[in-house]
Amino acid sequence: MTDTTPSGPDDDGARTAALRDRWREALVAARSGAPGPDPLPYADNLLARWAEPQRRYHTAAHLAAVLDHVDTLAAHADDPAAVRLAAWFHDAVYRPDRTENEERSAALAERALPEAGVPAPVTAEVARLVRLTVTHAPADGDRNGEVLCDADLAILAGGPQEYGAYAAQVREEYGFVPDAAFREGRAAVLRQLLELPRLFRTPHGVAEWEPRARQNLTTELDLLSSARASEE
The missing domain is CATH 1.20.1280 (Monooxygenase)
Structure with a gap:
């Protein structure tokens, strides 16, 4: 499982750099080689959301852990790139005093991913997966949903x-x-x-x-x- 030892500034910087690389890889894979805008501004926007002060568990450390678990389970997924993008968005909007976080996170994906060059079917799948984290109850045979939900609950x-x-x-x-x-x-x-x-x-x-x-x-x-x- 993921190490929970408190991190220092150097660790945080290394994690941010690694996450930016992982975002680029997932976005490029989702584009299937098609050209698109620079991925990094999108990564930085998402990482700023994951660093908001109201977060204690739902932080970039959680994002990294979920991505690690997705990597472990990736062979089970039908579309690992879509699952990885869904991991990035699944708690991108997070306010513990509100109940619509998953819906707002999915809506953010629906706005950002087409602009970032992601095809409409992949965008729709990412948004569907994000909404699935409301219940963590994928239907039988929903292999992408099974991977995302298991990765999120692995903690x-x-x-x-x-x-x-x-x-x-x-x-x-x-x-x-x-x-x-x-x-x-x-x-x-x-x-x-x-x-x-x-x-x-x-x-x-x-x-x-x-x-x-x-x-x-x-x-x-x-x-x-x-x-x-x-x-x-």
């Missing part, structure tokens, strides 16, 4: 330190929510996830991530229940 299968950092960062993003209300809402999300017949859809996700993810979710739910009981 659930992190080691104890990584998962703990993720849970703490999510809490920070919702710092405006009182503790009791956050625990109630977070517990509902965890229970909903645990009630799913499966969290992951790709063969790799099912084999490598599913058991640990369920253990992590159960542990966090138990901790939330203990915290609530201690205040009653």
